[in-house]
Amino acid sequence: MSLLHDYSYVLGFLIIGAGFVIVNTLLPLLISPRSRGANAQNPYESGEVPIGGAWVQFDVNYYLFGLIFLAFDVEAAFLFPVLIVFKEFGFAAFYEVTLFLALLSLAILYAWKKGLFSWR
Amino acid sequence: MEIKETLLTTDTQSLSPVSGVANFFKVEDVFNMARANSLWPLTFGLACCAIEFMAGGAARFDMDRFGFGVVRPSPRQADLMIVAGTISRKMVPCIKTLYDQMPAPKYVIALGGCATAGGPFKYPGQYGILEGIDKIIPVNVYVPGCPPRPEALIAGIMELQRQIKSKEVKGTMTQAVVHDSQDNRPAEYKNAISRVEFRKPPTPPAAPSPENKS
Amino acid sequence: MPVLEKDITSWLREVVKPEEFNEKNLKTSGVLFEAVVAQNKIREVAREFLAQDYFLESLTAVDFAECLEVVYHFNRWSEPSRSCVKILVPKNDGKPEDGRWTAPSISSIYKSAAWFEREIFEFFGIIFTDHPNLKRLLLPESSVIFPLLKSFKGEPAGSDVTQSLKLMKEDTEGFQILYPQQVTEQATKHKRDYYLNLGPQHPSTHGVLRVLLHLDGERVIDAEPIIGYSHRHHEKMMEIQTYVACWPNMGRLDYVGAMSYNFGYAVLVEKAMGVTPPPRVEYIRVLTTELNRLASHLLWAGTFLMDLGAFTPFFYCFDDRENILDILEMTTGERLTYDYFRFGGLDKDIHPDMIPAIKKFIPEFKKHLKDYDGLVTKNIIFKKRTRNLGILSKEAAISYGVTGPSLRASGVPFDLRRAEPYSIYPELDFNIPTRSEGDVYSRYWVRMKEMEESLKIIAQVIEKMPAGEVTLGKLPKNVPKGEYYSAVESTRGLFGMYLISDGSLNPYRLKLRTPSFSNLNSIIHMLPGCLISDVVAVLGSIDIVLPEIDR
Numbered sequence: 001m002s003l004l005h006d007y008s009y010v011l012g013f014l015i016i017g018a019g020f021v022i023v024n025t026l027l028p029l030l031i032s033p034r035s036r037g038a039n040a041q042n043p044y045e046s047g048e049v050p051i052g053g054a055w056v057q058f059d060v061n062y063y064l065f066g067l068i069f070l071a072f073d074v075e076a077a078f079l080f081p082v083l084i085v086f087k088e089f090g091f092a093a094f095y096e097v098t099l100f101l102a103l104l105s106l107a108i109l110y111a112w113k114k115g116l117f118s119w120r
Numbered sequence: 121m122e123i124k125e126t127l128l129t130t131d132t133q134s135l136s137p138v139s140g141v142a143n144f145f146k147v148e149d150v151f152n153m154a155r156a157n158s159l160w161p162l163t164f165g166l167a168c169c170a171i172e173f174m175a176g177g178a179a180r181f182d183m184d185r186f187g188f189g190v191v192r193p194s195p196r197q198a199d200l201m202i203v204a205g206t207i208s209r210k211m212v213p214c215i216k217t218l219y220d221q222m223p224a225p226k227y228v229i230a231l232g233g234c235a236t237a238g239g240p241f242k243y244p245g246q247y248g249i250l251e252g253i254d255k256i257i258p259v260n261v262y263v264p265g266c267p268p269r270p271e272a273l274i275a276g277i278m279e280l281q282r283q284i285k286s287k288e289v290k291g292t293m294t295q296a297v298v299h300d301s302q303d304n305r306p307a308e309y310k311n312a313i314s315r316v317e318f319r320k321p322p323t324p325p326a327a328p329s330p331e332n333k334s
Numbered sequence: 335m336p337v338l339e340k341d342i343t344s345w346l347r348e349v350v351k352p353e354e355f356n357e358k359n360l361k362t363s364g365v366l367f368e369a370v371v372a373q374n375k376i377r378e379v380a381r382e383f384l385a386q387d388y389f390l391e392s393l394t395a396v397d398f399a400e401c402l403e404v405v406y407h408f409n410r411w412s413e414p415s416r417s418c419v420k421i422l423v424p425k426n427d428g429k430p431e432d433g434r435w436t437a438p439s440i441s442s443i444y445k446s447a448a449w450f451e452r453e454i455f456e457f458f459g460i461i462f463t464d465h466p467n468l469k470r471l472l473l474p475e476s477s478v479i480f481p482l483l484k485s486f487k488g489e490p491a492g493s494d495v496t497q498s499l500k501l502m503k504e505d506t507e508g509f510q511i512l513y514p515q516q517v518t519e520q521a522t523k524h525k526r527d528y529y530l531n532l533g534p535q536h537p538s539t540h541g542v543l544r545v546l547l548h549l550d551g552e553r554v555i556d557a558e559p560i561i562g563y564s565h566r567h568h569e570k571m572m573e574i575q576t577y578v579a580c581w582p583n584m585g586r587l588d589y590v591g592a593m594s595y596n597f598g599y600a601v602l603v604e605k606a607m608g609v610t611p612p613p614r615v616e617y618i619r620v621l622t623t624e625l626n627r628l629a630s631h632l633l634w635a636g637t638f639l640m641d642l643g644a645f646t647p648f649f650y651c652f653d654d655r656e657n658i659l660d661i662l663e664m665t666t667g668e669r670l671t672y673d674y675f676r677f678g679g680l681d682k683d684i685h686p687d688m689i690p691a692i693k694k695f696i697p698e699f700k701k702h703l704k705d706y707d708g709l710v711t712k713n714i715i716f717k718k719r720t721r722n723l724g725i726l727s728k729e730a731a732i733s734y735g736v737t738g739p740s741l742r743a744s745g746v747p748f749d750l751r752r753a754e755p756y757s758i759y760p761e762l763d764f765n766i767p768t769r770s771e772g773d774v775y776s777r778y779w780v781r782m783k784e785m786e787e788s789l790k791i792i793a794q795v796i797e798k799m800p801a802g803e804v805t806l807g808k809l810p811k812n813v814p815k816g817e818y819y820s821a822v823e824s825t826r827g828l829f830g831m832y833l834i835s836d837g838s839l840n841p842y843r844l845k846l847r848t849p850s851f852s853n854l855n856s857i858i859h860m861l862p863g864c865l866i867s868d869v870v871a872v873l874g875s876i877d878i879v880l881p882e883i884d885r
Contacts, residue, residue, distance in 0.1 A: 031151060033224045033290060040220045042509045044196060046533015047214035048544065049508035051516060057526045059551030163537045167564055167881050168589040168671055170541070171633070178636075178652035193537040208884075210474045211542060211563045212498040213505030214534050240582050241566045243574060245488015247481050248473070248567040255495050256502070267670055308574055312484035313836055315398035315422075318815075 064116055075104050148287075155199070155225060156284040159188040159277065162198035162222070166205025169232035169267045173204050176270035183270075188277055195221040200280075201257075202273075206234035206241055207250040219257045227289065229276055230259045233266045240266060245309070260289050342386055342417065343367060350375050360414060360754075362605060364819030365407070368418035373437060376406075376421050380440040383408045383417075389732045390440075391416065391821075392830055392847035393450035395458045397484045401425055402458060404437055405832070407819065407847075411748040416819065423460055430459025430480045439465040445859075446735035446852050457482035472562035472884055474501055481570055482843075526550055532869065534563045540637075540873065541880025545857075547869065554869060557861040559854055564884040572844045577603060577677070577813060580841075585671035587846065588882040590633050591825035593619075593626035596675040601756050602820040602831045603677050606813045614802035615679050616758045621795045622662060622674065624788040625692075628699075629658045630825040631781050631788075638778070638874040639710060642719060647710055654702055661691050678806030689796055696789055703786065711782065720774040724860040724872035727772060734859065735852035738827025740876050743780045744772035750823035764791050774875040781877070812839050826850050826877055846885055850878040 043050055079097070086093050111117065165173055176183050183189050192198040195218045207215065219226070230253050233239035238251030253259060260283065263276035283289045343366070346352060352369040360366055371379055380390075388408040396403045402423040409416045423435050439462035441448040451462045452471040459480040462468060470477060474497075480486060520528070532545040542563035548556035568587060572580045584599045585592040597619060604611065611619075636651030659669045664685040666674040674681050710716055726736065726744045741748055747768045751759045767783035769776040815837035821830040827849025834843040853876050860872050 042217070042221070042513075044194065044221055045531045046544070047218045047535045048531045048533050049505065049513055050531065051529040051546070055517070056520065056528045059526070061551065162535075164535055166542055167566075168586060171589065171670055174637075175652060175656070178656075179649040180653060180656045191537075193535075206564065206566050208563055208565045209494065209497050209501060210472075210565065211534060213502045214563070216502050217505060217509075218535060240586065241571070243571055244491075246494075246567060247479060247489045247570070248565050250494045250498050256498055269669065308840075309487045310484065310573075310838075310840070312397050312399040313842070315401055315403065318398065318834075318836065 068111055068116065071107065072104070075100075149285075152285050152287060156281040157187045158190075159200045159227070159281070160190050160192050160198050161188055161200045161202050162195055162218070163191050163193045164201055164203060164218070166203070166207065166211065167234065169204035169234070172267045172270050173202060173231065173273060176273050181270040181274065183274060183277070186274065186277065186281075195219075196223065198222055199225060200227050200229065200277075202229045202231050203235040203253045203259075204231040206239060207253055208248055209250055212250055212256060215253070216256055225290065227261075227280055227284070228253070228257055228259045229261045229263060229280060230254065231263045231273060231276070232268060233264055236262045236264055342383065342388075342415075345382060346371075346379070350379060360416070362608070363817065364605070364821070365416045365418040368420065368817075370420045370422065373421050373423075376419070377438055377440055377443065379419055380406075380443045384443055384732070387411070387732065388415075388417070389735045390444040390446050390450075391735065391828070392832060392845065393447055393454070394832060394843075394845040394847075395423075395454045395460060395482075396834055396843045397458060397482065402435065402460060404454065404460065406440075407830070407832070411746055411753070414754040416821075418819070430483065431478075433461055435460045436463055437461075438463055441465055444735070445733045446855055449851065449855060456480070459483065470562075472565040474562075476501070476504065481567070527555060540878050543854075543873075543878070543880055543883075545869070545873070547861075547866075549866070552865045554861050554864050554866070557857060557869070559857060561854070561880070561883055564880045566881065566885065568885045569844060569846065572841055574840060576811065576839045577841065578811070580844075581673040581676070582671075585668075585673040586881065587848065587885065588824060588826065588829075588850075588879050589671045590879060591626055591630040592670070592672040593623040593674070594822055594824035595829060596672060597623050597757070598820065598822040598824065598829045598831055600675045600677060601822060602818060602833055603813060605820050606816065606818045606833060606835065607677070607809065608814075609678050609806060609809065611678050611806060612802050612804065613758075613800050615804050617795050617799045618680060618684055618804065619675060620758055620762070621684075621692075621792060621799075622665070622672075624791045624795070625658055625662055626672070627788050627825045628785055628792075629655045629662075631785050632658070634781065634877050635706070635778075638877075639716075641870045641874045642716070644710070644716070647706065650702065650705070650709075654699060657695055657699075661688060661695065664688050664691065676805065678809055680804045683804045689799075692792065692796060696793060699789065703782070706782065711779070717775065719868075720778065720871060720875075722771075723774045723864070723868055724875060725772045726856055726860060730856060730859045734856045736827070736856050738824075738849050738853065738877075739780045739784060740777055740853055740856070741827070742766065742768045743776035745770040750821055750828055754821065756820075756822060762791055762794050764788075774871055777875045777877075812837055813841075821847075824849060826879065826882070827853060848882040848885065850876075850880075850883045854878050854883060 078100075082093065082097055165171075175181060177189060177191065188200065195201075199222065201219060201222065203215070219228070230236050234241060234249070235253045238246075238249060241249050242251050250256070254262075261276045261280045263272055265272055268276075280289075346369055347355060350369075350371055352371045354370040355367065356369075357367050358365050383390075388410050390406065391409040392405075392407040394405050396405060402425065404421050404423060406419045406421075407416060408419070421437060423437050425435065428434050435458075437460055439447065439451055441451060441462075442464070448466065449471060451465055452468060454460055455462060455465075455468055456470045456473060457480060469475070473479070473481075479489070527548060527550045530547045530549055532543075532547055534542040534544045544560040544563065546558045546560060547554055548558075566586075568583050572583060580599070581596070584595045587595050600611075600619070632651040632655040636648040636655070639647040639651075662672070663669055665688050666672055666681070668674070726740065728744055728746060730736075731741050731744055731746065736744075737748065745768060747766045749766045750756075751764075752766060764787045767780050767787065769779055813833070813835040815835055818833045818835070819830065821828050823829075828847070829849055830847035832843075832845040832847065833841055836842045856876065857872060861869060864872060
């Protein structure tokens, strides 16, 4: 049962997060005045009529940047819970976390050597 | 406690005040106070007055302490459009599009003489500017000057804040007020002179002659 | 390239055989000579001038009763040698709408001529043959007027609202009809490149400039600046006002560096009238102009660094600038759009507290300059962002007619305060900072060093200022008949004015050759190949002010 007790924090976090989004989306719908001009729904491009569409083939570099970001964002997300229980586990935790970071650093090194961090 | 009527409309929202020990604000007052104290201007400098707007945001005059320092470049995120500078006719459709793209409630301040009524660029027969922004969009506050000092701009925005809090303005789109041009001076356009006449050397200034016709 | 150094005057006389040729005095009229050549010879003339390292300083047109005169001014970096060449376009009792007023275009030889010729087409109706893109430049595309012709007597009152409504309707139609069409077209072609408007409303503070970028991913293929959103018809207005009534215009053209524009106008009309102001006036003029130059460079530095993402220098620079504005406000009463000079003198004498305030200001500001040095100039992030970016070569600089600090950062020590001195600049001791790389970092460095030189000038002027009067008394209200050209070094480059006076109370034609007009064209050369974040850095480094481009 103590495990489920820990997860109750996660549930609280979920409720607050989702609730914040829902309330902030619905509240303006209720209280703000409506005022739409002729061009309100049109795309914003500094005030001028845009030329051409935006559905073009995207450069594959954007995808690679996004991929690397995702990988390291997840790594950072794993590190946060480790912080909380770090003290209980002592040095074993330290060695494990160092190993974790070192393995992921190899991935950064590989990406760096392949020239991913400069825009081609 | 009786709630006499509860109206949930898109424009106003008010619960009837409760008489009792404490004094409750109407919900609408709270919203207006929130709107007034955190106006987000749109970065919209056209000419010289824009520099005074920037100086107003810099260290000495510091608009941020009043709440209107979060300047947003995108109209979707802004609620105050400060039209700073002369409006040339080529710029007019741009201004109208940007005004349309701002979500309500939205307010407009005309900063400077040019945005109010054409400024020093208004002469009989002018072909290039729009004399005042209130000819196409509704304006809430006019700040005169050429250019007005940053303190004048801050005073103008505080006047707008007062208007919002006292519910004089709602921030919805209304019909623009079209003023007629009041310039009835006769135009003094001259005709072209002949090049041959122009190239002749000027007549030597004979001392007693009263005028010098070229 | 000619093998021998031919004198351009003798070449013109012998080879081209102009229809008219007048030798003139550089001091009184601003040009060495003026020549009227036949229309079919102008391209040859332009090629020869380019071969002898002249740049096209100004290109304008004048409306006379029987013909139109297209006036070319060429100038050189090495020594003052401004030359005026004209061609005549006969009117033949026609109207501009007929399209029969033509002249050959020199835009294939001098790239800066492309915009000058578009402007002449728009204002006078002269069609330049072989021009790559002869469209309207400053007025809306759907305009039909030719404003600077003398036959244009103004628009009726209330036309601003009617034209605005028409333009707004065209814009809404553009959104409803044109844009969806282009979206489907683009989608069916599966191309990689797309167009982006760095539009008239953007957080950079240069004013209302629109740059149409043609992008492939993050790289710029092509950039086209589109101007005219700040056109305030100065030139037409000045033809209707008297000379004295034109002073407020001079303050509003380049509003951050307005004193140098005042200076240019004063020098022009004093040259035309043949008067010299008293010595105290010259010293005060130089003092206020150099203070204004400091304020203008500080504003540029603050906004340029803010564009790059550094917010701290913005506040520091604006705070220093406020101190300078306090000093200038003591005397002139204005913070920004000065019109303090008058013909033959000044509006009023300087405030007695001004010089002590400047003496207090100079050592404080020197300390702040050291702060900027450590904070920005030696900053590794700044260096990595701005080195080897936006390089302007000397050949491009001649072709585009670039002047000012942008030119001095490409290795050319051309400064009108030394090349064609006016006022008391010959007696003052200051250097012209130059740097040879021509990238964004160099342009920044040159302007920071110019601030130090301006401080030196101010210190010298305060020491040497004589007592005396500040006005020449009443001058005649009209300027003697003739053509005059004068140029001064404004904070952004060479500011030239070409005046044609018919002896009456109003100028007949007053052309303003503003430095940012030519400088902006050079981004067409510098931008292709940059990333989007570099576009903002390059645009910021050339230091433009839109109202002086659009006039």
